[in-house]
Amino acid sequence: MPRNIIDVTDLTVEEIGGLIATAEDIIANPAKYQDACAHRQLATLFFEPSTRTRLSFESAMLALGGSVLGFSEAASSSAAKGETVGDTVHTVSCYADVIAMRHPKEGAPYAAAQFSEVPIINAGDGGHNHPTQTLTDLLTIHREKGRLDGFTIGFCGDLKFGRTVHSLVSALSRYENVRFVLISPAELKLPRYVKEEALKKRGIPYEQTESLEEVMPRLDILYMTRVQRERFFNEEDYLRLKDSYILTPEKLEAAKPDLSILHPLPRVNEISVAVDKDPRAAYWKQVKNGKFIRMALILKLLDIRV
Numbered sequence: 177m178p179r180n181i182i183d184v185t186d187l188t189v190e191e192i193g194g195l196i197a198t199a200e201d202i203i204a205n206p207a208k209y210q211d212a213c214a215h216r217q218l219a220t221l222f223f224e225p226s227t228r229t230r231l232s233f234e235s236a237m238l239a240l241g242g243s244v245l246g247f248s249e250a251a252s253s254s255a256a257k258g259e260t261v262g263d264t265v266h267t268v269s270c271y272a273d274v275i276a277m278r279h280p281k282e283g284a285p286y287a288a289a290q291f292s293e294v295p296i297i298n299a300g301d302g303g304h305n306h307p308t309q310t311l312t313d314l315l316t317i318h319r320e321k322g323r324l325d326g327f328t329i330g331f332c333g334d335l336k337f338g339r340t341v342h343s344l345v346s347a348l349s350r351y352e353n354v355r356f357v358l359i360s361p362a363e364l365k366l367p368r369y370v371k372e373e374a375l376k377k378r379g380i381p382y383e384q385t386e387s388l389e390e391v392m393p394r395l396d397i398l399y400m401t402r403v404q405r406e407r408f409f410n411e412e413d414y415l416r417l418k419d420s421y422i423l424t425p426e427k428l429e430a431a432k433p434d435l436s437i438l439h440p441l442p443r444v445n446e447i448s449v450a451v452d453k454d455p456r457a458a459y460w461k462q463v464k465n466g467k468f469i470r471m472a473l474i475l476k477l478l479d480i481r482v
């Protein structure tokens with residue numbers, strides 16, 4: 177059975193440390209890695225829209241000297257003819273050495289992995305998980321703060337459907353002394369199963385609030401998220417909740433001078449463009465980090481040492 181990355185906890189804390197170290201070495205010495213994956217192929221199977229995740233995976237493999245194949249929408253694959261995800265993945269695993277897959281159904285990458293002869297990476301499954309965005313977030317936090325423990329992080333926005341939030345909460349619950357502040361409208365709270373599994377079981381205290389202003393002065397990291405329109409059952413609810421939080425330079429006046437602002441992107445309305453100029457905005461650096469940590473992950477899954 178190949179090694180799959182379906183959930184971020186499929187990697188130990190030590191392995192995540194190793195990936196961050198490799199990503200740092202890639203950033204410092206990119207030329208050393210440029211032929212590491214020569215003659216290897218990555219397939220990207222995206223049954224749901226994506227800009228950063230798919231292109232950063234592809235860019236990562238190309239920067240390692242490998243090549244890429246795949247599709248960016250279900251309509252251009254045999255899924256449109258009624259093929260099962262299992263058969264599609266079984267087929268692609270005959271061509272590629274590693275597969276990154278995104279699907280609107282929770283659990284689809286896990287199910288597909290049972291049919292694959294090569295490693296499957298979950299590139300986002302419905303409103304569930306997104307482990308490689310979390311690796312990106314962890315590399316960014318590590319670069320910004322120099323550590324992955326001992327800070328207060330606020331998650332703000334759609335904590336119910338935001339899969340990047342679920343995976344990052346789960347990942348950070350394994351580090352010492354991380355304080356969680358969950359900021360959302362009542363209807364978009366972090367799902368109970370994430371709280372149970374990641375926080376309550378481990379005895380980790382957390383705070384829930386609807387007010388970003390109230391908690392802003394205490395935060396070391398602010399993780400903003402988009403309200404996930406595509407997961408809503410009706411448009412009215414989305415329209416009512418979509419502008420619940422809009423981060424502006426004025427609101428940031430109350431924040432710590434060394435706050436780090438993260439956002440997995442795409443942004444809709446929740447961070448005003450004027451915030452981009454603030455030195456505390458780390459989300460564009462986060463985009464770059466996504467490529468380097470995926471390079472490190474591909475090397476690990478293909479068992480290639482440089």
Ligand code: NCD
Pocket residue numbers: 228229300306309339340401402440441442
């Ligand atoms: C996120 C996703 O797809 O879950 N985007 C990403 O991969 N960077 C966040 C989002 O879509 O809001």
